Amino acid sequence: MKVYIIGAGPGDPDLITVKGLKLLQEAEVVLWTDSLVNEELVAKAKPGAEVLKTAGMNLEEMVDIMVDRVKQGKRVVRVHTGDPAVYGAILEQMVLLKKNGVEYEIVPGVSSVFAAAAAVGAELTVPDLTQTLILTRAEGRTPVPEREKLHDLASHHCTVALFLSATLVKKVVDEFLSAGWRPDTPVAVVYRASWPDQKIVRSTLETLGEDMRAHNIRSHAMILAGWALDPDITNRDEFRSKLYDKEFTHRFRRGITS
């Protein structure tokens, strides 16, 4: 018996993986992050399952329950928003589970970064423009290591996805501008990606603060910045990959010979 740490996806209950849903439906005990996971998804747990909200629990309380139920021979799932590996605070749970001799397995989920990219119809790694995506956050109450300051990350001029940063926009903009980003660099903000009340705000670095205030976005938002987010990019035909280039051969396709 082990604890399954499952990614619930960004909100839409259909965006959980088939494996995650199966485990949720088989579980006798479900612990879920009620501040971010969709209740409709948790409602798919089997009738009679013990379903517990974790937002009001501390780490030890949560892990004690998991350990206790696993030791009773019950199937336990711990449901996290998006993908558990990104700002999921799962390491501390795994450490305590291990200390208690309980095994665990992680089942990935669709992170909000990808739900947000899908909502705005963007490719985040555009050939000849950027081949790198940085997932990060602005520094607020949670410190960020010195070598990962936004200013330094921004110096790569790639696509940057900012989690947990909706209230720190001024700081974000200042750091990007000081790293040499143009004020008209496109930024897309997706509030509650894949939820029925999802909002998309297309902005630029120089108008980001104003636009987020105007739309009253202060939490639960993904900020995607960089030229890959240019709303006009689908009208341009200059960024093509080698993968489908007719002159480019690879293991699965021969070049066109005429």
Ligand SMILES: C[S@@+](CC[C@H](N)C(=O)[O-])C[C@H]1O[C@@H](n2cnc3c(N)ncnc32)[C@H](O)[C@@H]1O
């Ligand atoms: C604690 S982190 C969890 C991230 C999650 N593990 C993931 O992979 O999406 C919470 C932050 O993720 C982002 N987030 C989570 N769900 C979101 C959604 N549906 N739409 C936009 N941003 C979301 C927001 O930046 C929020 O502040």
